[in-house]
Amino acid sequence: MPAQGLVQDELERVEVLLRARDPDQHEVITAEVERLLAGGGKRLRPMLVLHSAHLCAADIEKAIYAAAAVELLHTATLVHDDLIDHSPVRRGVHTMNAHRSPGTTVIAGDYLFARAAFLASRTDSVRLMRRFAETLMTICSGEVRQMFDGHSAGVTREDYVRRIYAKTASLISMSSQAGAALADVRPEEAGALEKYGDNLGLAFQVVDDVLDFVADEEILGKPVGGDLRQGLVTLPLLLFLEEEQEHPAVLRAVDTGMPAAVNEAVSAVASSSAIERSLEVAREYAEQARAALDVFPGSRHRDGLLELVDFAVQRSF
Amino acid sequence: MPAQGLVQDELERVEVLLRARDPDQHEVITAEVERLLAGGGKRLRPMLVLHSAHLCAADIEKAIYAAAAVELLHTATLVHDDLIDHSPVRRGVHTMNAHRSPGTTVIAGDYLFARAAFLASRTDSVRLMRRFAETLMTICSGEVRQMFDGHSAGVTREDYVRRIYAKTASLISMSSQAGAALADVRPEEAGALEKYGDNLGLAFQVVDDVLDFVADEEILGKPVGGDLRQGLVTLPLLLFLEEEQEHPAVLRAVDTGMPAAVNEAVSAVASSSAIERSLEVAREYAEQARAALDVFPGSRHRDGLLELVDFAVQRSF
Numbered sequence: 001m002p003a004q005g006l007v008q009d010e011l012e013r014v015e016v017l018l019r020a021r022d023p024d025q026h027e028v029i030t031a032e033v034e035r036l037l038a039g040g041g042k043r044l045r046p047m048l049v050l051h052s053a054h055l056c057a058a059d060i061e062k063a064i065y066a067a068a069a070v071e072l073l074h075t076a077t078l079v080h081d082d083l084i085d086h087s088p089v090r091r092g093v094h095t096m097n098a099h100r101s102p103g104t105t106v107i108a109g110d111y112l113f114a115r116a117a118f119l120a121s122r123t124d125s126v127r128l129m130r131r132f133a134e135t136l137m138t139i140c141s142g143e144v145r146q147m148f149d150g151h152s153a154g155v156t157r158e159d160y161v162r163r164i165y166a167k168t169a170s171l172i173s174m175s176s177q178a179g180a181a182l183a184d185v186r187p188e189e190a191g192a193l194e195k196y197g198d199n200l201g202l203a204f205q206v207v208d209d210v211l212d213f214v215a216d217e218e219i220l221g222k223p224v225g226g227d228l229r230q231g232l233v234t235l236p237l238l239l240f241l242e243e244e245q246e247h248p249a250v251l252r253a254v255d256t257g258m259p260a261a262v263n264e265a266v267s268a269v270a271s272s273s274a275i276e277r278s279l280e281v282a283r284e285y286a287e288q289a290r291a292a293l294d295v296f297p298g299s300r301h302r303d304g305l306l307e308l309v310d311f312a313v314q315r316s317f
Numbered sequence: 318m319p320a321q322g323l324v325q326d327e328l329e330r331v332e333v334l335l336r337a338r339d340p341d342q343h344e345v346i347t348a349e350v351e352r353l354l355a356g357g358g359k360r361l362r363p364m365l366v367l368h369s370a371h372l373c374a375a376d377i378e379k380a381i382y383a384a385a386a387v388e389l390l391h392t393a394t395l396v397h398d399d400l401i402d403h404s405p406v407r408r409g410v411h412t413m414n415a416h417r418s419p420g421t422t423v424i425a426g427d428y429l430f431a432r433a434a435f436l437a438s439r440t441d442s443v444r445l446m447r448r449f450a451e452t453l454m455t456i457c458s459g460e461v462r463q464m465f466d467g468h469s470a471g472v473t474r475e476d477y478v479r480r481i482y483a484k485t486a487s488l489i490s491m492s493s494q495a496g497a498a499l500a501d502v503r504p505e506e507a508g509a510l511e512k513y514g515d516n517l518g519l520a521f522q523v524v525d526d527v528l529d530f531v532a533d534e535e536i537l538g539k540p541v542g543g544d545l546r547q548g549l550v551t552l553p554l555l556l557f558l559e560e561e562q563e564h565p566a567v568l569r570a571v572d573t574g575m576p577a578a579v580n581e582a583v584s585a586v587a588s589s590s591a592i593e594r595s596l597e598v599a600r601e602y603a604e605q606a607r608a609a610l611d612v613f614p615g616s617r618h619r620d621g622l623l624e625l626v627d628f629a630v631q632r633s634f
Contacts, residue, residue: 022454022458024454024455024458024483025458026458026461026462026465028461028465029457029458029461077427080423080424080427083420083423084419084420084423084424101464102401102419103400103401103464104461104464106397106400106401106423106426107397107401107457107460107461107464108457108461109423109427110394110397110426110427110430110453110457110460111453111454111457111458111461113427113430113453114450114451114453114454114456114457115450115454117434117446117449117450117453118447118450118451118454120450121443121446121447121450122447124443125443126438126441126442126443126446129434129438129443129446130435130438130439132434133431133432133434133435133437133438134431134435136427136428136430136431136434137339137341137428137431137432137435138341139431140424140425140427140428140431141339141341141342141343141346141428143424143427144343144345144346144421144424144425144428145343147418147420147421147424148343148345166341
C-alpha cells in the first residue's frame with residue numbers, strides 16, 4: 001500500500017535496528033528476537049511514527065529510532081502476554097513460551113523492554129522517553145485490570161473501552177503522536193494526532209476482537225475464539241448479550257471456558273448481527289480518527305495516515 | 318550509620334516517590350508495591366545515588382528521582398527473579414509469586430519497570446535514562462547467561478565475575494555514577510565513580526554469596542543454601558572446588574540440587590577456608606573501591622561513600 005511505500009526506506013532501517021545485536025547479547029536472546037521478527041507483523045506502529053514525524057517536520061533520524069522502540073515495546077508486551085495466556089501460536093509461529101521455559105520468556109521479554117527503552121533514548125528526547133514509560137504503565141495497568149476484572153458477563157461497554165484503550169490504543173496513540181513529541185508543533189496539531197491515535201487504536205482493537213470470532217484461521221495465524229477461551233468479554237460478545245441476555249452456551253462459555261461451550265458460543269456470535277454492529281462501532285472510531293487530521297493541510301503523509309485508518313478497519317488479519 | 322543520616326531527609330522523599338500511587342494504578346499493584354517496600358531493604362542504591370550527586374554538585378531534586386528510579390528498577394528485577402527461582406520468601410516476607418499467580422507477578426514486575434523508567438525521566442537527563450536502559454539490558458543478559466550457562470561445576474572464576482557484574486555490580490555502579498550523569502564532571506571523576514561502583518558492586522555480591530552459606534537465617538530473612546539449591550555455582554563453592562575437586566556431596570549438590578546433598582555441601586563449604594578466602598576477595602574489591610575515591614577531595618559525602626564500602630563487606634544480612 002502507498003502508506004508503506006512512502007516510508008519504505010525508513011522502515012528497512014527500522015528492521016535493521018530491530019535486529020541489531022547488542023555486543024553482550026546472549027545467543028538465546030538473538031535467536032528469539034530473530035524468530036519473533038521473522039513472524040512478521042504489520043509494522044503499523046513504525047509506519048504511524050514515521051508518517052507522524054514527516055507531518056510534523058520532525059528529525060527523521062530520531063523518528064527511525066522511535067519507530068524501532070515502539071515496535072520492540074509492542075513485541076515485548078506480546079511475549080509476556082503469550083506467556084500469561086499460555087498461547088501456543090502467534091502469526092503462525094510458535095510463541096516463545098511454547099518452546100522455551102517460562103523463566104527464559106520472562107527475562108527475554110524484560111530484555112526487549114530494556115532494549116526498547118534504549119532505542120527510545122537514541123531519540124535524545126526526554127518527552128518521547130517519558131511518554132514511552134507512561135504508555136507501558138498504562139498497558140500494564142490495563143493487563144492487571146483485565147486479569148482481575150475482565151472475565152465476567154457483567155463487563156460494561158465502558159469497562160471494555162477503557163480496557164482496549166490501555167491494551168492497544170495507548171501505544172498506537174503514542175506512535176501517532178511521536179512527531180509531536182519530537183518536534184515543536186502547535187497545540188491543536190498535537191491534540192489532533194492524539195485524537196487520531198486514540199480513535200485509530202480503538203478501531204483497530206475492535207476489529208481485532210471481531211476477527212477473533214470470524215477470521216479465517218489460516219490468515220489470522222492462530223485459532224479463533226481465543227478471547228472467549230480465556231473468558232475475556234469483548235465487544236461482539238457484549239453486543240450479542242445485549243440482545244440475548246440468557247443465551248445458555250454463551251453464558252456457559254464465559255463462565256467456564258469449556259471448549260464445547262466456547263465453540264458453540266463463537267458460532268452463535270459469529271452468525272449474529274453483533275458482528276456487523278461491532279464493525280459499525282469500529283467505523284465510527286475510524287471516522288473520528290480521519291476527521292482529526294483535518295487540521296493538517298493536505299500532504300502525502302497525511303494521506304498515509306488516512307490510509308492506515310482504512311487498513312485498520314478493512315483488514316482480515 | 319552516618320552515611321544514612323547525611324541523606325536522611327532525601328531518603329524520606331525517595332520513600333514517598335516509591336509509594337506514590339499513579340492515578341490509573343490498580344489496587345492489586347498498589348497493595349503489592351506496599352508489601353514489597355514494607356519488606357524494607359537496605360536502600361543502598363538510593364544512598365549511592367544521593368552521595369554521588371552531592372559529590373558531583375548535581376541537582377539534588379533530580380537525584381531524588383534517580384534514586385527512586387534505581388531502587389524501583391532493583392525491586393522489579395527481584396520480583397521477576399523470585400518468580401523464576403520459585404523463591405517463597407525474601408527479607409522475611411512472602412514473595413509476590415508465593416501468593417499471586419505467575420501472570421500477576423509478570424505484569425506487576427513489568428509495571429514496576431515502567432514506573433522506574435518514568436521516575437528516571439523526571440531527571441530530564443537523557444544520559445541518565447540511557448544508562449538506565451543499558452543497565453537493565455546488562456542485568457537481563459546476565460540472567461539469561463546464568464540460566465543457560467551458570468549451573469555446572471565447570472564454571473570458571475571469570476564466568477563468575479562476569480555474571481555477578483551483570484547481576485549486581487552493573488546497577489550498583491550505575492547508581493554510584495548518577496552524580497556524574499546528572500552534572501558535568503571531569504572525565505577522571507566520572508571514571509573514578511565507575512571504578513568505585515564496579516568494585517563496590519562486586520564486593521557486595523561476593524559477600525551476598527558468602528552469606529548464602531553462612532548467614533543466620535533469621536537475620537538473612539530466607540533460608541541459606543538457596544544458590545546451591547538452584548544449582549548455581551558461586552565464589553565460595555568455586556574456591557572450595559579448587560582445593561577439593563572430587564568432594565562427592567558438593568558435586569552431587571551441583572548436579573542434582575537434592576536437599577540432602579545441598580545441606581551436606583553447604584556445611585562442607587561453610588566450615589572450609591573457602592569462606593575466608595572469598596571474604597578476602599571481597600575485601601580486595603572493597604579496597605579498589607575505596608582507592609578510586611582518592612581523586613575527590615575530602616568531604617562528608619566522600620566519607621559517606623567510603624562508609625558504604627565498609628557496610629558492603631561487614632554486613633551480616
